[in-house]
Amino acid sequence: MNLADATTVDSAVTGPGATRVKLTEIFLSIQGEADSVGWPTVFVRLTGCPLRCQYCDTAYAFYGGEWSSLDDVLAKVAAFETKHVCVTGGEPLAQKGCFPLLQKLCDAGYRVSLETSGAIDVSNVDPRVVRVVDVKTPGSGEVERNRYENLEVLRPEEQVKFVLCSRADFEWARDFIRERRLYERCMVLFSPSYGQVDGRDLAQWVLDERLPVRLQIQLHKVLWGDTPGK
DSSP, rough: OOHHOOOOOEESSSSOEEEEEEEEEEEEEOOOSTTTTTTTTEEEEOOSSSSSOOTTTTTEEESEEEEEHHHHHHHHHHHHOOEEEEESSGGGGGGGTTTHHHHHHHHHHHHEEEEESSOOEEEEEESEEEEEEEEOHHHGGGGGGOOOOGGGOTTOOEEEEEEEHHHHHHHHHHHHHHTGGGTTSEEEEEEEEETOOOOHHHHHHHHHOOOEEOOOOOHHHHHHSSSSOO
């Protein structure tokens, strides 16, 4: 798959009504981020992403993958026998098939979260899904891709995540949330970019500024390091 393909990965149809998605992996792990941190969770990682954030830890999901029907995905998720499911990528919303997949997961009774870059419209996501939406900082290299309209549709139980690469990124995000009073709309997460910002430094910056944000450290990396499928 070339870069253009990664930008426009879409659903395909194998028969009447049989939508499918391109899948990188499905695995069971401990949720390491956002409001459901710590829960045993099935991760459904879709293939492809239109962004190229310099800190990306899932670049292996940009290419490859295998087409799977939504029913096959549901069957694989069910085999893990847990209630929490996180659909992620790559950028999962780059595939149109992601939308019916989210709906089917909710219909099946799972507690579903979606991790998305914030560069694609999230307004049509099933309202039962908890959306975790990134705001890309200047240090990511993709700040121009932010779709700020997404912030206007978030609910109180949903989250906005800032991955911070430097003190300058922190100050940018601090000013951003204050100017927009984003913390009055939903939970705001500040996360240190792995290997670029020390979590203790970020914690102190948050305390010094009295910011109403939630500091998050990627729990899965504390447990297993920077290991794919964990």
